[in-house]
Amino acid sequence: ELSQAYVDFAEGGEEEGDYADDATWILGSSFIILTMQSGFGLLEMGSAIAGNEVNIMMKNACDVVFGSLSYYLLGYGISFGKPSIPFMGLGDFAPDGANLGSESGLLYSRYIFQFSFAATSTTIVSGMVAMRLRFFVYCFFSFMAVIAYAFPAHWLWAEGGWLSAMGAYDFAGCGPVHIFGGINGLVAIYLLGPRTGRFDGTRPKSDFRPVSHTSMLFGLFMLWWGWIGFNCGSTFGITGDKWIVATRAAITTVTGSGAGGAVAVAYSMYRTGGKTLEVEDVVNGILGALVTSSASCSVIHTYDSLVIGAVGALVALFFNKLVARCHLDDVVGAAGVHFGAGVWGMLTVGLFADASLPGVEVRNGLFRGGGLHLFGLQVLAVASISAWGIVFSYVFFYLTGVAISKDWSNPRAGLRVSLEEEKLGADAHLHGVNPMLDDDDDPEDEESIDEEDEKDTENDNSCDVENVSKNKEQEADEFVENPDSADSDTSPQKKLKKKSSSRRSQMKASRGRSSMRVLVSLVGLH
Secondary structure, eight states: TTTTHHHHTTTTTTSSHHHHHHHHHHHOOOOOOOOOOOOHHHHHHSSSSSTTTHHHHHHHHHHHHHHHIIIIIHHHHHHOSSOOOOOBBOSOOSSSOGGGGGGHHHHHHHHHHHHHHHHHHHHHEEEEHHBBBBBHHHHHHHHHHHHHHHHHHHHHSTOOOHHHTOOOSSSOOIIIIHHHHHHHHHHHHHHHHHOTTTTSSSSGGGGGGGGGGHHHHHHHHHHHHHHHHHHGGGGOOTTTTTTHHHHHHHHHHHHHHHHHHHHHHHHHHHHHHSSSOHHHHHHHHHHHHHHHHHHTTSSOOTHHHHHHHHHHHHHHHHOOOOHHHTTOOSOOOHIHHHHHHHHHHHHHHHHHOOOSTTTTOOOOOOGTTEEEEEEEEHHHHHHHHHHHHHHHHHHHHHHHHHHHHHOTTTTTHHBBBHHHHHHHHHHHHHHHHOOOOOOSOHHHHHHHHHHHHHHHHHHHTTOOOOHHHHHHHHHHHHHHHHHGGGGGSHHHHHHHHHHHHHHHHHHHHHHHHHHHHHHHHHHOOO
């Protein structure tokens, strides 16, 4: 019968109300996690170069568009379908729980929750390949990556998955979401190459500074609070002891991120000699601590989270430095945040896990007297998920690039946007949106300016004839005395031109302020 695993899961409740409580908790957490797509978009948009903002948000929209289709058709069945083998599920593709009665609510809510994890894994890559990867290649990747994600999800979370059967533990997605997404992005930026001029010295470093630190911080806040839904929702309910686990996960998540943020502040001040507190350092430090918390937040004590979060932030920041030294161009620093901190997060389970905590089933970690058994399983999980991600992403990007470029030796030509699009920006080149308008680019503004110019001309022509005549005589005398005065900026024509230029500048500034108001309104809406 379809999704019998969910019926078995529901049998623990004595009343139908228990099912409703659990389903409501899971569904609410799913909504919170899906709003993290906006946070990822804002973070990536702020980290990129001006002229790519619309394209970045479009990519995040396509994560949901194409990811939802592939997860429904194949992803869910591979992850949790019945029957199954240790490597993958073999049934329940395109699931429908119409014959499950009240238990269908659990099926549907858990389906949405697991899909939100899959979409998050995909969007990690979006920020890393920003401004280089062809848009429609990324759309295809969004579809295929969700299917590939479903395999490690099955290994760790499905009944009978081979890592789960051995005793490996990942509470909220350090492995299938963050390590898998991070390794996909690393392979992608290796094959794509850096942005033009990023490392060869042909362009100044200032060309690659983030366009909006404000947007980055808005994105951080949306991700920060979304992470509570990410971790707490992984209890898959609040009945029985699950509510205890959820509250413990909330405290360890917030405390760990606080420790990571404090360490990131100290690191940034030390690195700049006490002169500057870099926004990128603080943002990536906090996010690294949050990623680290995902694996172990349910099986550790609150004081453990201080050490785990602090180290997670440092791992993220140092790993990003290593990536940059290797001339791998990661626009948002996701390699350190998701892969580096994700690896540390998985290992912390093998070190700090406490089997005596209520509501969890896990072995004791090394520091709780459990020896190296659980730590070894966590290392195996990291290695297997990383290897799977490398194989999938390399095969996907290489074959896709070759199919477009028709050159087996040059997949990059098929993956990268044209040099013109990279310089101009994808907003104008692909979407027809160009906020950096030239004077003659906006017909409505030009029409308004021309009307005002005509009025000024009429006013000038209505001057008294005698005054005009006197002005001409005075100009003639000045020319005789100083011929260079003809090029002076005080002539009426040049005054009018200056006035027109000033109006254009004011209108552009007004458009910029309007764009910021729209951004703030969007964040307020979420």
